[in-house]
Amino acid sequence: MRLHRLRITAFGPFSGTEEIDFDALSDAGLFLIQGRTGAGKTSVLDAVCFALYGQVPGARNAVKGLRSDHASPGTAPSVVLETTIRGRRLRITRSPAWERPKLRGSGTTTEHAKVLLEEFEDGAWVGLSTRLDEAGDLISRLLGMTAVQFCQVVMLPQGEFAGFLRAGADERRKVLERLFATEVFTQVEKWLADRRAATGREAAELAAAASSVADRIAGTAGAPPPRDRPVVPQPRRAEPAAEPFAEVETLPGWAAELAAGHEDVRAATEELRREAAEALEAARGALEDARTLADRQRRHADALARREALREHAEERSRMGSRLDAAARADRVAPLVHAVRRRHEEARRARRRADEARAAVGSLLPPNASEDVLAKAERDRRDEVAALEGVRGKAARLRQVEREREALDAELRRLEPEEARIAATLDELPGVVDARRAELDEARVAAAGLGGAEAAVREAERRLDAAQRLDRLEQRLAEAQARYLAAVDAAQEARERVLDLRQARLAGMAAVLAGELRDGEPCRVCGSTEHPAPGVQAGEIPDEAEIERAQAEADDAQDAREKAGTALEALRSDRDHLLEVAGEADADAIAAELADARLALEEATARAAEAERLEAALHRDEQELERVREERDAVSRALAENRARDGELAAEQGRLSAELDEARGGDPTIEARLARLAREADALAATIEALRESGRAAGELAAARAAAEAAAGAEGFRTPEEVLGAVMSDEEQGELRDRIRRLDDEEAAVRDLLGDPALVKAAAEPAPDLAALEAAFREADAAHTAAASAADRARQRCDRLAELRARLGEAVRAWRPAAERHAVAERLAGLASGKHHANRHAVSLSAYVLGARLRQVVAAANERLARMSGGRYTLVHTTEKAAGDRTRGAGGLGLRVADAWTGLERDPVTLSGGESFITSLSLALGLADVVTAEAGGAEIGTLFVDEGFGTLDEETLDEVMDVLDGLRDGGRAVGVVSHVAELRARIPAQLRVAKGRGGSTAAITV
Template identity: 75%
Template sequence: MRLHRLEVAAFGPFSGSEVIDFDALSDAGLFLIHGRTGAGKTSILDAVCFALYGQVPGVRNNVKGLRSDHAPPGAGPRVVLETTIRGRRLRITRSPAWERPKLRGSGTTTEHAKVVLEEFEHGGWTGLTTRLDEAGDLVSRMLGMNAVQFCQVALLPQGEFAGFLRAGADERRKVLERLFATEVFTQVEKWLADRRAATGREAAELGAAAASVAERIAETTGAAPPRSSMPPRAGEGLAVPQPRRGEPAAEPFAEVAALPAWATELAAGQQDVRAAVEELGAGVTAALRAARAALDDAKALAARQRSHAEAVARRDVLAGRAEEKSRTASRLDAAARADRVVPLVKDVRERHGRAVQARRWAEETRARVTALLPPKASEDVLAKAERDRRDEAAALEGMRGTAARLRDVERQREELAGELRRLEPHDARTAAALDELPGIVAAHRTELDEAKAAAAGRRGAEAAVEDVRRRLAAAHRRDQVEDLLARAEQAQRDAVDTAQEARDRAQELRQARLDGMAAVLAGELEDGEPCRVCGSTEHPAPVASLAAVPSEDEIERAQAAYERAQERRERQTGEVESRRSERDQLLETAGDVPAAALAAELAEAEEAFKAAAARAAEAERLEAALRRHEQELDRARDERDRVTRRLTESRIRAEELAAERARLASDLDRARGDDPTLEARIARLTGEAGALGEAAEALRASGRAEEELSAARAKAAQEAAEQGFGTLDEVLEAAMPDEDQGVLRDRIRHLDDEEAQVRGLLKDPALIEAAAAPPPDLPALETALRAAEAAHTEAAGAADRARYRCDRLAELRGELLAAVRAWLPAAERHEVAERLAGLTSGKHAANRHAVSLSAYVLGARLMQVVAAANERLSRMSGGRYALVHTTAKSAGDRTKGAGGLGLRVADAWTGQERDPVTLSGGESFITSLSLALGLADVVTAEAGGTEIGTLFVDEGFGTLDEETLDEVMDVLDGLRDGGRAVGIVSHVAELRARIPAQLRVAKDRAGSTAEIIV
């Protein structure tokens, strides 16, 4: 990477735009960047880093805002860098986020960070990206290093490397981790530590599972669990003895492997107990079987004796109930015969009732038609009279349409009469209106023409009023704004004076602070403590200040007062510009005419507008009235024609309806006869026909009922005689419901079954033999059985418990064996993980130096850095000093496994190794410079060999004597090999004579400037 051109504007201490031509400086190979303290030498390096990565080095990156405090309010900060990286010419334009004044109103708004990355190709600049993240990624990939690495490689901050030289292993480790990609080794350490913990938890959980099975085995057998050999449960820690350094590790969890043998021994003892219990149970079972058999035989004999005695008693009872059984059988026989006749008797009763009802119906219907026919008229006469009346009613049905048409004609005649009464007066009114309306329309048309002519000037009068009113409002506002503008200009002048005074005060205090900074630093020096500038512990001639040095608080208060005054100045300036712009616009509208003259002109214009508006309103009213009367005339003419046509049509229709009504009335009078209406005649004939038909039907039904009754009586009498009954009443007396017959039959069947059962029992040889035998002693036999059952229960329980223990123990032994088999590989994995984690963390005995893996890798990088640094340190120190890498841990190293990052300084004059803190200020400078250059070489190689064509060495030369400075300059001059340019940042005056190519940075109250001297 080679820098060509840098442009900064409103950035850091540079208030204006400064351009630095690095090509002109690089031609000399070695150039000097110098200037007064605080002028902005380091800000140039900040600008380079910001252009590439969007951030500045070190702690300055956390400072909010990179915009220059000296820049004008609206000037935006910007950095433009042209550089060549891996053969590609790039131009990077970056702007940090900053607060700019609002374009309208007061206050500020945030301008976000921006970037434009361009590449020079084909004779012009081509845009690559404007995204912040893409630009940063592209630069990082091309350089092969991040911002931290770039700052260490290209900027060489000497103050940081002096601290790196003297730091302990912990702090040195943090710096190296930022520069070298050792995250993978740290992740390996963490992964192995996590693996060790995970395998430990796994082994503990599996060991606890095996211990749980062993406890269940002990609980099942009643044996004591082997507590002394049990591993801890999950979460209680691992029972792995920690070996002393240099001793082999003991086998972890050796006791768990012995659990299966312990369980096998318990199983053998339980099998012996089971065999003894089963042998005892066999004898008890035989005794129980004999006692149960003797009791069963005695109970059977007693039962047979009871059965024989009960059979004898039942036989005597059945003999006394023989007569009752005979009567019940006779009654059931009579009921069975009566069941064959009862349905016929019931049928006779039903038919008798129907015959009586039919005769009553016939008598009632004949009584209703006695007025129409003779009292004793036959069925045929009734039927003929019914047919005659139905035929006449059917003939009259055809006249219903005639009656309906007559009613419709009457209704139409009434409607026509009402319409004629309404139309005749309306016709007279319409004729009168037609005589008046033409004259009214002509008069209104004449008045309307006159009003329209007078209202033609209303629009012009209205426009004149609006124009004068607008000019008058502008004149009033013009007078107000002129007064406000005068006051705003006065306030602006006051604000400018106040802001200028506050700025001068802040700059004077800051300059006084800078001028007295040496005295402040000298006042803080203590004997034996290193100087923060040169690093020396000796302070032979500290500076003393005669004038009072302002404090930081005073400077901050003065700066805050200046910022507040500046904000007020910007607000007042914005207000003046706003008022002046508003006044100019109002002058364009109102001019210089006084407001009083415009008010009088407005009154005249309003009067003219009111007169024109009145005539226009009158014209609108007249036009509406004319249009209304013209419409009324047209409607009157149309209405007169319509009414005349309707009158003619209605009179003709009334004559036609009168003729039709006379004809229809004559036809209906002939049809109704003596009845009042046609409907009444039809209803009368239909009712008489229905009564006659009902009477004929009643006569026919009565005859059929009498015939059916005679036949039913004859059939019932015949069946009763055949079943042995003299009369129908005897049949009803012998009849019995089915439920009662069922009860009697069940009673006879029960007696028969009981007699048969008793006869069978009395003939049973076993009962006869039992009756002859003596009764058994049942209580004594039951007592013997209970004793045998108790002994058997106790023996069976013991056998079941022994069998359960053996079965359960076999099951648990299988679980225990599986648990131990699962535990063994987990324990082996944990042992391997424990050893590897200890090795990588530096805590295992095999790691002789107690160095972690990441520290070991960083130590290898540090060895490379030391080797590269010693090449230059030997030349700078005249062969006296050399850096030595050591793995020993110093007293201040608190982190375990952080060894391997120690640095010592070998002194060839004394043959001893020294701690870097014992070096003087100049010795520390050349040593840390060598270390920085060596680290730059190693980081460059680590980043893929990206060549850094332009690098900077920042400060520290003031501590060197003349001879050492010559050696250092020779080394730095050697860095130019291969066309590399080296910039030295220093305010040492001697370097100005040694290095002709210079970049001078000057400062004043308005900000810093940069100038190239070649």
């Protein structure tokens, strides 16, 4: 990184605009920034840091106001820096947040911080970003350093490194943690400690689970718990666990011994149950045999009684069989008897219909006319009907002609007045169309300004809305500012509470450790088994849970602060946008402009609407004129056609009337004559059909009677009535057959029972004593139940013990790897934290890493310290813990100074002022080299050394200046910030900062 140009406006002590050409100063290689105390020498460095990172170094960053108090009220503070980073020429323009006078009214308003990042490409500046976060991220990635690292590497604050040289390991560790990324190692330490606690809890839970299973085994067996129960250790935070859980290993053997005794009891009860089962089976067999014999004797006696009852029903069965036989024969003749009755009824109905039909045609023919006469009369009438059908079409045509003439007459009466009306309308419409077209042309000219009026209204409405929203936003902005300030205070208070609680925890840690001491046990701090004066608790000591709650509250407060800041920034951005839209005019003036624009818009809109209405009316009038002309032509054509058609129809009407009068004869109409002839022909046809149907029915009746009489004689019946008397329904026949079948089945079953050899043999034997046999069976069953119950209880207990032993084995097997993992985690956590005996130097992992970085810094510093001290002094890194270091595991960060003149190592606090300066300057330069390499080797083309030269004698100052000259190798520029007069003579290239009542100024002399 090389600086080229810096322009400062209203920043720090500089009230105006000061431009610093670093290219001119860098050409000399070594330049001096000098001025009186308080003139603003360090503010130049602040401006450089602010341009790059948006903040200033050290404690000055906590000060909110960076704007110069000497600047005029309306001057905006800004810093513009041109620099080259990794070959890219950049220009950064930053402005801090400041209070400016309001544009309207009195008071001030807050202008937010702004940034503009540009890059010089192809002869012009090209914008890269205007976002604060985006610009800061890009600069940090290019430099490869944070703001803290940049201030430590490029600006070399000597006062801080003198303190770093003399500080203890705790303070030195804090500085190194800010510069080097060691968070990952601290997180490893925490992760290992958490892992140790987690594995300890896991092993303890698994050991407790195994102990719980052992308790259930003891309860199942009815025995007391094992004498040596496993002691479940509770691992304490950051402490090694008690002895691993060795007692858990004894539980499986104890459970196996207990289960073996219960297996012997199970075998004995199984033998007793087997003997009782054999006795029960013998008693059950005797009882079953007796019950079988008694049942057979009862069944034989019942069969004898049923055989006597069946003999009494023999005569009834014979009668039912005869009746079923007669019904079967009657079923074969009965359909023929029923058919004779149906034929007789049909013949009677046919004779009645024939008589009625002959009476209907009695007026047309003689009373006893034959069938042939009737048929000839029917044919004559149908022939005449066929002849008249042709005349029937002429009658229909005559009626149609009459209707058409009536319609033509009505149409002529309608069209003649319509023709007169249309002629009158055509005389008026052309003048109306011409007048309407003239009005439309005038309205179109007036409506041409509508678009401009609408645009003017929209612009005025947009400005008015922005002005009104701006007024409302001012109140919201004030409220958001108040909420943000309250959130900042709350976040700071929460953070201070966390720090206070942690300090109280650390201060009371001695009392906590003292409370854990036990007589005869070694102290975890000093290792002694005697505790003559343990620490006492001076007050209430917060626990870790309380600190964690406070930290969570602090995190929540910080989140609330960030959210409030984001909301405030959003409102400020909205306010700036609304100001750009509304301009300087107030809402009332904009409202007046809007009212005028709306009046102009209303007038233009009205004229546009009038033009649209007139255009539509003109279109309608033109269409009406065209329609009326077409209507006139259509009416003229229709009148001519109707008159010609009416003449043709009148001639046809006369001809058809004469032909129809001749055809109808004596009937009133052709239709009446046709209807009469059709009715007479239909009546004659019906009479012929009725006479034929009557003859057929009489023949069928005679044939049915002969068939019925022959069938009845063949089946043994004398008359048809006898046949109908023997008929039975299907339900009655089925009932008789069921009764006969039941009697036959019962007779067969009785024969089978009486012929069964087992029943005959049982009937010859004496009756058994069932009561005595049942009593013996109950006694044997009770004995078997008692033995089986005892055996089941023993079996269930053994099965339960086997199940619990398996679960105990699983619990112990699950516990073993957890115990092993805990042992490994405990050892690694102790090694990483420096609290394990294997860590001989008691150095934590993060301290060890920082110690390695410190060794690199010491090696780089000694190269320059040897030259500045004439080879006398050398810095030495040591892992020994200093007397003032209270933090356990914080060793590995000690510094000593080796004096080549005495051959001894000294504490840095014993160095004189000048010796401390050259040593701390060497340390600062060495740290700058290491941090630069750590950041990726970004080249530092310009660096600054701030103060401390006043403590050097002339010879030592020469050595220091030689070292600083050496820093210029490779084109590097070094700026020395000092007010020492001797340096002004040694360094000709100077940036002079002068202070005055109106603010400071800067000037370059080369």
